[in-house]
Amino acid sequence: MSELDELKRILPMVGAEPSILDDARTAHVVARGHRILSRRMVPGLRLDAEETPDAIVGKLTVDAGAQIDRPIHMCFGLAHPTGTQQIRIDVEVREGARARVLSHCLFPFAEEAEHRMQAVVTIGPGASLTYTEGHYHGPHGGVRVLPHATITIGKRARYFSDFSLLSGLVGKLDIDYLVEVEEEGLAELSAKIFAHGTDHIVLKEAVMLRGERSRGLIKTRVVLEDRAQAEITGITEAYAKGARGHVDCLEIVQGQAHASAIPIVKVFHPEAKVTHEAAIGSVDRKELETLMARGLDPEQAVEMIVSGILR
Amino acid sequence: MDHRGGPVACTIRAALTGIGCSTIEASWRMTMSAPLLDIRNLTLEVDRRAILDRLDLAVQAGEIHALLGANGSGKTTLACVLMGCEGYVPGAGCVRFNGVELLPLKMHERARLGLTLAWQEPARFEGVTVREYLALGRPDYDAGPALRQVGLAPERYLERQVDRALSGGERHRIELASVLSMKPRLAILDEPVAGIDMLSIKHIIGVIRTLKADGGSVLLITHQEEVALVADRASQLCAGRIIFSGGPREAVDHFRGRACVRCDGEVCNHVRA
Numbered sequence: 001m002s003e004l005d006e007l008k009r010i011l012p013m014v015g016a017e018p019s020i021l022d023d024a025r026t027a028h029v030v031a032r033g034h035r036i037l038s039r040r041m042v043p044g045l046r047l048d049a050e051e052t053p054d055a056i057v058g059k060l061t062v063d064a065g066a067q068i069d070r071p072i073h074m075c076f077g078l079a080h081p082t083g084t085q086q087i088r089i090d091v092e093v094r095e096g097a098r099a100r101v102l103s104h105c106l107f108p109f110a111e112e113a114e115h116r117m118q119a120v121v122t123i124g125p126g127a128s129l130t131y132t133e134g135h136y137h138g139p140h141g142g143v144r145v146l147p148h149a150t151i152t153i154g155k156r157a158r159y160f161s162d163f164s165l166l167s168g169l170v171g172k173l174d175i176d177y178l179v180e181v182e183e184e185g186l187a188e189l190s191a192k193i194f195a196h197g198t199d200h201i202v203l204k205e206a207v208m209l210r211g212e213r214s215r216g217l218i219k220t221r222v223v224l225e226d227r228a229q230a231e232i233t234g235i236t237e238a239y240a241k242g243a244r245g246h247v248d249c250l251e252i253v254q255g256q257a258h259a260s261a262i263p264i265v266k267v268f269h270p271e272a273k274v275t276h277e278a279a280i281g282s283v284d285r286k287e288l289e290t291l292m293a294r295g296l297d298p299e300q301a302v303e304m305i306v307s308g309i310l311r
Numbered sequence: 312m313d314h315r316g317g318p319v320a321c322t323i324r325a326a327l328t329g330i331g332c333s334t335i336e337a338s339w340r341m342t343m344s345a346p347l348l349d350i351r352n353l354t355l356e357v358d359r360r361a362i363l364d365r366l367d368l369a370v371q372a373g374e375i376h377a378l379l380g381a382n383g384s385g386k387t388t389l390a391c392v393l394m395g396c397e398g399y400v401p402g403a404g405c406v407r408f409n410g411v412e413l414l415p416l417k418m419h420e421r422a423r424l425g426l427t428l429a430w431q432e433p434a435r436f437e438g439v440t441v442r443e444y445l446a447l448g449r450p451d452y453d454a455g456p457a458l459r460q461v462g463l464a465p466e467r468y469l470e471r472q473v474d475r476a477l478s479g480g481e482r483h484r485i486e487l488a489s490v491l492s493m494k495p496r497l498a499i500l501d502e503p504v505a506g507i508d509m510l511s512i513k514h515i516i517g518v519i520r521t522l523k524a525d526g527g528s529v530l531l532i533t534h535q536e537e538v539a540l541v542a543d544r545a546s547q548l549c550a551g552r553i554i555f556s557g558g559p560r561e562a563v564d565h566f567r568g569r570a571c572v573r574c575d576g577e578v579c580n581h582v583r584a
Contacts, residue, residue, distance in 0.1 A: 221437075250437075285397060286434040293394055294447050294493055295422040304448075308438030308472075 003079050004030065004037045007106065011075070013167070014104045014134040020073050028073040031056055033085050044068055044097070055086040064094035064124070071132075072099060077106035078113050081140070086116040095124040095154075103133040108168075111140040119149040123157040123185075130160045141169025141197050148176045153185040155211065163191040166310055170195070174202040183211030183240075190219045192310045195228035195257070206235035209243035209272065216245040221309050224257035235264040238272035247276035252283055252306060345410065347372040347528050348393075348497055353404030355392060355551075362388045363401065364551035370497065375519060375529045377542035377559055379566045385551040386532045387431060390499045393530075394428040395421050409496060425496030431505055431532075433486040436473040441485055444473045445492045457488040460521060462514035479506035487518050498522050499530045504538055516541050536563050 001009075007030060008018035020026050021038060027045050030038040034056055041047055044066025049058030062068060078085055093099055107113065123129050137143060153159045165173060173195075179187045189205050201224075207216035218234040236245035247263040263276035283305050291301035346369035355363040363385050370376045380386050391399040393406065395418040406413040408426055416424070436444060445454035455465040461484040471477065473485060483506050490498050504515050512535075519541055522529050533539050545562030547555040555565045 284434065286430070287436055289394075289396055289418060290430065290434040291447070292418040293422050293428045294489060295419055295427075296447060297419045300448065301419075304439065304443075305436065308436050308443075311438035 003032050003035075006079060007032065007037070007075060007077075010106055010108050010136070011104065013108065013136040014106065016073065016075075016102070016104050023070075026070045026073065027068070028075065029060075030075040031085070031087070032077060032079050033083055042068065042070070045072065045099070054084075055088050057088045059090040059092065061091075062093045062097040062099045062127075062129075065096045066094075066099070067097070068099040071102045074101060074103045075106065076103065076115065076117075077108075078110055078115070080113075081109050081111040082113055083110075084114045084116070086114075086118075088118045089120075091119060091121040091129070093121075093123045093127040093129045093157075096126045097124065098128045100130040101132070103131065105133065105135045105145070107143050107145075108136060108138040109140075110138060110143045112142040114144040115146065116144075117147040117149070119147075119151075121149060121151040121159075123151070123153050123159055125154040126156045127154065128158040130162075132162045133164070135165040135168075135170065137165070137168030137170050139169060141171045141199060143171040145170055145173045147174075149178070151177065151179045151187070153179065153181045153187055153214075155182050156184045157182070158186045160188045161190065163193075164310075165193045165195075167194070169197045170199050170201075172200045172202075175204065177205045179205070179207045179216070181207060181209050181211060181214040181216055184213045185211055186215045188217045188219070191221070193220075193222045193230070194306075194310055195222065195224045195230060197226050197228060199224075199228040201228070201230040201232075203230070204233040204235070207237070207245060209236065209238040209245055209274075210240060211243070212240045213242040213244075214238075214240065215243070218245075218247045218249075220249045220251075220261075222249075222251045222259065223254070223306050223310060224251065224259055225254040226257060227255070228257045230257075230259040231262075232260065233262045233264065234276070234278075235266075236274045236276075237266040237268065238274050239268045241269055241271040243269065243272040243274075245274040247274075247278070249276075249278040250309065251280040252309065253280060254282065254302075346370055346407075347374075347409055348530070349407040350393075351405045353389075353392065353401050353406065355388060355399065355401045361551050363392065363404075366404070366548075366552055368546060368553050368556075370528055370530055371544075372496075372528055373523060373526065374544060375523050375531055375542040377531045377533060377539040377545035377562065378548055379533070379539060379545060379562055380548035384548045386548055387501055388551075389548070390428055390501050390530075390532060393421075393499060394418060394426065422493075422495075425527075426499070427490055427493055427495045427497075428499040429486045429490050429501060429503060431502040433482050435475050435477075435482065439473050440469065441471050441473055442469040444485065445489055447489075447492075452492065454488070454492060457491040458485075460491055460514070460518055461485070461488045462511050463488070480508060480511070483507060484511070484514070487515060491518060491521065494525060495522070495527055497528045497530060499532070501532045502534065503531070504533070504535055512537065539563055 011018045027042045044063045046061045181187050205218050234247035249261045251259040261278040263278050265274040348370040350368040353366040446452040458465045540559050542559040545559040546553045
């Protein structure tokens with residue numbers, strides 16, 4: 001079985017249909033390690049990429065005004081128990097363009113591996129980018145996943161990101177996103193993580209509201225069990241008139257897991273406002289009792305509450 | 312999850328241990344006329360203060376029983392003790408539900424006997440849709456009728472989340488729809504019209520009547536006269552003890568008439584007034 005066929009076989013694990021890779025109307029990039037196995041572009045979308053021994057280096061451009069209706073699928077990962085994958089990519093969504101990227105990160109067999117992503121994302125004036133990243137990991141948990149990105153959101157541009165890691169053992173996950181938002185721009189960052197075993201989660205997201213009436217939301221949902229640990233830092237700084245930001249972090253801790261949540265909010269303009277809420281603890285007692293009063297046992301009730309939070 | 316008409320859960324009953332019930336066990340012969348809910352001498356103290364004070368109360372099968380009382384008289388505490396909420400463990404007394412000793416049971420075991428509680432302030436569930444909340448794991452359950460019963464259009468609500476985006480009144484109605492969908496033997500409704508607009512109270516009264524028409528019973532905690540008068544019987548609670556039981560009209564008049572003779576005045580508003 002070729003590496004591409006193998007990847008198609010496991011794509012459903014992240015909720016993606018393998019047939020997307022055969023669809024001429026849907027753009028995709030598939031990389032295993034430092035090799036690009038498959039790529040397809042559509043009008044308005046360009047990829048310049050180079051395979052090097054230690055990285056894939058590339059630039060993805062959405063042309064000005066282009067409206068890419070179908071999601072762009074990016075499949076990354078490793079096919080073997082050990083190895084390294086490093087992606088260095090610039091993404092430019094030019095003025096007035098709109099695109100949606102679905103990134104599938106697949107490490108079903110990884111035991112001692114590293115996936116490193118360094119991205120510079122620029123969203124031009126009035127443009128919009130929705131970035132959804134889903135991870136699938138196997139039962140071994142020996143992967144170091146290090147996605148780091150700097151995102152600049154132009155005037156009246158919009159950026160939505162949704163990161164999810166809901167199955168398997170990851171090992172070490174270290175996310176570091178820095179988002180700069182210009183006038184009337186909007187950034188919404190959402191992350192949902194279910195950590196097990198000895199998973200170690202470090203999530204740092206920072207939104208800098210530089211422009212007037214810029215807006216930012218950081219929403220994080222983390223559920224930890226076994227001996228997993230998480231350090232969640234949500235930073236929002238507002239520098240201009242009318243800027244509005246909010247940091248919302250909820251962590252549910254079970255077993256011997258432990259967690260910290262650090263919301264940092266700073267305001268540098270009298271007409272800006274940033275709020276935050278953070279909660280760490282066990283499953284909410286009232287929610288639990290409500291479901292038990294309908295006949296669910298404690299395990300069933302916790303499962304329903306947790307799956308809702310991570311949806 | 313229909314709890315009506317089934318046999319008493321003998322296996323659960325046999326496994327139970329008593330909590331202060333031995334002295335009154337002889338009076339609890341299971342007969343056709345035994346109450347569905349029989350509470351004897353129930354006492355709960357917090358910091359040496361009796362929140363429930365040797366409380367006796369019986370609710371018959373098929374009965375809507377209103378529970379009246381001033382704020383702080385112990386109504387919600389009684390509801391929480393009956394349902395088995397954390398921290399509500401009585402120091403004395405005994406409760407039988409459909410012949411089964413209730414107090415040693417865990418909350419979900421009580422629910423599986425057909426007892427449920429709709430809280431005055433219902434919980435919110437992020438990410439859980441109304442459809443999922445009402446179905447509770449039953450994949451083929453049609454939640455539409457229960458929603459219509461509480462005056463909510465299924466097409467507008469089934470896919471909404473049971474979260475903070477719902478108004479208090481909407482959340483309350485969904486809670487009652489959840490109770491309806493469970494078809495309980497006894498539903499404890501704690502202030503079921505709190506936050507409900509005047510025009511919609513008729514839907515809630517309809518729910519209460521439906522629970523009875525379907526063969527269930529209701530212990531109805533309310534401050535609303537219009538709602539209390541739906542009951543077959545009513546009791547007045549004061550400082551943790553039942554001080555009056557009778558018809559709903561009589562109970563309402565008794566409550567309004569400030570006729571309490573045992574209250575120390577710290578709790579019972581009508582005496583203080």
